[in-house]
Amino acid sequence: MKKGRLFLVILLLAAVVLPAIPAMAINFGSGTYGACQYSTCSISIGSSVNLSLDVTPTSSGVCTTQSDSVSVLTDDPNGYTLTLANSSTNQALTNGLTATINSTTATQSSPTSLAVNNWGYRVDGVGGFGAGPTVSQSNAGLDSVTFAQVPASNSAPDVLADTSVAADPAVGTTVWYRVCADINEPSGAYTGQVTYTAITN
Numbered sequence: 774m775k776k777g778r779l780f781l782v783i784l785l786l787a788a789v790v791l792p793a794i795p796a797m798a799i800n801f802g803s804g805t806y807g808a809c810q811y812s813t814c815s816i817s818i819g820s821s822v823n824l825s826l827d828v829t830p831t832s833s834g835v836c837t838t839q840s841d842s843v844s845v846l847t848d849d850p851n852g853y854t855l856t857l858a859n860s861s862t863n864q865a866l867t868n869g870l871t872a873t874i875n876s877t878t879a880t881q882s883s884p885t886s887l888a889v890n891n892w893g894y895r896v897d898g899v900g901g902f903g904a905g906p907t908v909s910q911s912n913a914g915l916d917s918v919t920f921a922q923v924p925a926s927n928s929a930p931d932v933l934a935d936t937s938v939a940a941d942p943a944v945g946t947t948v949w950y951r952v953c954a955d956i957n958e959p960s961g962a963y964t965g966q967v968t969y970t971a972i973t974n
């Protein structure tokens with residue numbers, strides 16, 4: 774089969790859930806708690822929005838790894854929880870036709886190294902991923918670095934960060950994505966979409 778180029782574009786969408794009101798033994802909706810008023814603790818989230826991984830397949834398979842930085846800013850003294858999920862129930866990357874790159878079936882608590890024609894994510898130091906450090910790579914050979922599936926939209930999301938203090942200035946979380954492919958995978962642009970959600974604790 775002729776050697777081709779695969780383009781994986783993971784479109785990253787940021788969703789923000791309104792903060793919960795802290796429960797204290799005074800009148801609700803009045804007074805201060807830390808740096809913000811009751812029910813007015815703000816939260817915002819940002820990321821690179823679009824991430825593109827370019828793979829030139831070989832007969833034995835190669836992998837490309839790149840990162841996205843997700844930043845959360847909140848003045849809530851209880852901190853925030855950042856989660857990740859697929860934007861649909863289909864976890865595979867598709868090229869708009871019939872070809873797909875399947876998600877790994879490994880989970881955050883039990884991640885594994887990727888097989889060819891699979892993709893996944895990892896966050897160093899979270900779940901069972903280990904400390905890393907993970908590094909950016911293009912068309913590198915398969916290795917033992919572990920990755921997990923991005924949960925489907927109808928499943929519980931994976932927690933990427935859970936803090937107990939305010940994040941002001943913003944705090945970043947590095948999310949790594951990897952796609953592996955060999956020459957049996959048809960050439961084309963494969964896309965998928967994930968959603969980050971940040972909520973105050």
